[in-house]
Amino acid sequence: MKEIYLDNNATTRVDDAVFEEMRPYFCELYGNPSSMHYFGGQVQQKVDEARQRVATLIGAHPEEIIFTACGTESDNAAIRSALEVFPNKRHVITTRVEHPAVLTMCRGLSKHGYRVTELNVDGEGRLDLDELRNAIDENTAIVSIMYANNETGVIFPIEEVGRIVKEKGALFHTDAVQAVGKIPLNMAESTIDMLSISGHKLHAPKGIGVLYVRKGIPFRPFMVGGHQEKSRRAGTENTAAIIALGKACELAGKHLDEENTRVKAMRDRLERELLRLIPAARINGGKAERLPNTLSIAFEFVEGELILLYLSELGICASSGSACTSGSLEPSHVLRAMGVPFTCAHGSIRFTLSRYTTEEEVDTVIRELPRIIRRGREMSPFGRELLQQQ
Amino acid sequence: MWDYTDKVKDHFMNPRNVGDIADADAVGEVGSLACGDALKLFIKLDENKERIVDAKFQTFGCGSAIASSSALTEMIKGKTLDEALQITNQEIADFLGGLPEEKMHCSVMGQEALEVAIAKYRGGPVPTHDHGHEHEQEGEIVCKCFGLTDGFLKKVIGQNRLHTAEQVTHFTKAGGACGGCIPKIKELIAEVLGEQQKLEPKRPERLTNLRKMQLIQEVLENEVRPQLWADGGDLELIDIAGSNVQIAFRKACAGCASSSYTARFVEQKLRELVAEDISVEEVQG
Missing domain, CATH: 3.90.1150.10 (Aspartate Aminotransferase, domain 1)
Structure with missing residues (x-):
């Protein structure tokens, strides 16, 4: 059958061309990109190329791309970073229809002294932006609202949301795991500060994600240790999966x-x-x-x-x-x-x-x-x- | 994906006895659309009104709800009403080669529908709750979301020897929506377990110190820690000096605001099951 x-x-099937792209980086080109020899260096070049390909798909700069292990990690890292950047702001806004990667985390924050607002949706799954305008204030550290809903596919008016958020000086994160590769995104003309991507939703393998962080937006790492990803995400790079994701983003654009x-x-x-x-x-x-x-x-x-x-x-x-x-x-x-x-x-x-x-x-x-x-x-x-x- | 047995699959792919009986002697309905599952059971008796000669069902629900209903109708055919009433939800699950624990409530729904049907036929009070239909309720509503009474929950807890609130949710759905009744469910578990233990007089008259220490350890392992685990907590036995039991709380219990309440619960358990003179002391270990 x-x-x-x-x-x-x-999840999606891995594209054959994506698999071919990543295949040599297990048994042949297995070097560590951080190493001071040609063998690791050639992997570093492919990782850089992948970073460029991801950036191109969403209209970003390569240095704004941080590779993570999954969409959930990207979501968690973005929210935690904002709370560290603004230690005195104790309010977080999200929606009732977020993915558990955001919702579970926010509900956990409410047990640690944070006020958490979950915005409602109407019968068609749409946001009421006035509810956001009423909820947000100078005490709001971060607003995390998904780009498109995983269950219904409903797309939120993300740029309008971003303008409201910017007026109050909060950071704006969007879980774009379902949107990237399905609809065009352009960070060059966007109000988004941070954006999450998951590889396996766009024909790359499982276990690879991206957190986009706009240049100039303060960021505090979730994973600390080595200097990988410019010390924004420690841990030896999942090189094969990063290279695969780069190829998958190139194909998604096409x-x-x-x-x-x-x-x-x-x-x-x-x-x-x-x-x-x-x-x-x-x-x-x-x-x-x-x-x-x-x-x-x-x-x-x-x-x-x-x-x-x-x-x-x-x-x-x-x-x-x-x-x-x-x-x-x-x-x-x-x-x-x-x-x-x-x-x-x-x-x-x-x-x-x-x-x-x-x-x-x-x-x-x-x-x-x-x-x-x-x-x-x-x-x-x-x-x-x-x-x-x- | 649920790990359904071949028998469960067979019974939801090819359910037996779907339909209705126009001149049924007994009809039992439980569940509702809002609950996510519902079962309507039809029973036809022989001329002497003794044995079940036919049974049909209509079920709204998941694969295991269909399979449980199908199994129930097969199991009760040929039985007298009293014999049919002896069927437990566990026997329905066993007939199917087992159900995932999260789906045990489907077997409970089958048993319930049978009881409702027979009670209505006999004209007595409906013995279990009957959510979705406001009939006589036994006891007071505990789970408002699914309309479940304390009497019903205590019966299921006792019959299936459930120890944690999570198990009660899997078997009855109680506490599975808003979760507001979970503290009450825990009280019911404690109550039922207490009653069961009263029925099992195993405490020897005089305890040697060694036997007492063994018993304390057994009670902590089998009765106390599983309940703490259910809440993400734990404890460690630090020392036993005569009747003084020293414990240290771990995980979620450590630093928990109600740890003194938990310590009293441990003491009460040990007094009940080991010896009246036991005192429990919380230490930093």
Whole structure:
């Protein structure tokens, strides 16, 4: 059974060209970039090239790129740094729909004397900027707001957020893990101070991330030790993964148009057909601006895990929200924050496409999912009532 | 991905007895849409109204909820009502070759639906909680999110010998949403464990010093530390001098504002299970 992989916001396949790029840096070119010999030096050159490639994708300068181990580390490092830079500012602002990498950390801060404001979203997953204007003050150290939501794909008006934040002198961090490689970003004309990237969301391997820190923004390292990354992130570089990420960013730049045309068209077709063929379904965040690859769709009177298990049986890989929330009893914190009706909060499925997705794969989902939903509803006491009404 | 057994997979891929029975003798409904799972169970009895000749179900829920419902209907066919009532949630899980602990609440839902159906048929009070439907409740609501009563929780804690609030959440969902009732769940666990221990009179009349020390260590290992672990805490036994037990708190318990309360809890446990004259002293070790 060939898998139909539609869970690209969870992780992506490593691009063949990316894998080829990193392959020599395990058994052949394994030198340490810090070493004072040619053998390490040639690796240093490739790391520099990778730094340039990452910078190019987001319109940044190479010296603004710090390599980390993952998106979570980047998020943690950014927030901790801001709190150290402003020891007397004891207020942090984030949103109720952030990834746990930010939300768990902020909630932990509230136990250590910090005031934490979690901004609400409306039924479509959108922010109310007036709520931010009312919440922010001179005591706010950092505002951390995601670029695009991992579950619904809803994009926040990041530059407007940044202007509000700058007026009050706070630092502005954005978790752009889901945005980078899917929509164009340009740090040269941005209000963002710090930005997190995760390699494995854009066809690089797992275990590599980036924290962008704007030139002139004070930064205090999270990991201390050696002088790597200009003493901003100690620890021997994960050279193969850094080189892979550089290649992945180069490819992401080339495929950015495709992401917003071909991939988006497939997502739109999947969305349209599922809504046409399946009664009592709704799109989460459907009226908001969204990532081109993400479809979060809620089905009434049927439970999400069951849908995933039936899809999985056919080789179709999707998600019922965030992987981090799938072991929980509660509907995802994102859907709850949006006030998704209780009749379908437990029945939300996320399909996330990539440049590897084919029209045939989308056809298969359009053919199989209506049957699966009907089957689940026939088993459900509430679903049977719905089917009888029709 | 959950580690489901082949039997669980078989029962959610090919569920037995889905549907309804138009002239059912007993119908039991538990759960609700908001809770994320619900089960409606139909039972048909033979002419003498003694044995279950048919059972059907409709379930809204995850794979293990479907599998548990399917298993339940298979298990009760051919049984008398009294025999069916003897089925525990653990037996439903065993029938399926086991369930992940986080999914044990699905087996509890099956047992519950059966009890509700039989109680309604017999016309007596509904013996368990019945969330989603405001019928008679036994006891007082503990978990407001899922509408679970103390009577129900105590029964599940006792039957499955649960020791931590997390286990209670896995088995019943209680405390799984806002978490506001977790302190109360811990009290219920302590209460039920206390009752179980009263039923097990194992304390010898006179203890030698050596036996007393062994017992103190056993109680700390088996009864006390697992409860502290549940909260991220721990303790270390530093010394035993006669009836004076010296302990030092570790991890989250160290420096915890309520460590004196915890020390009293340890003392109470040791007095209850080892000897009345034990005193517990917190030391820096």
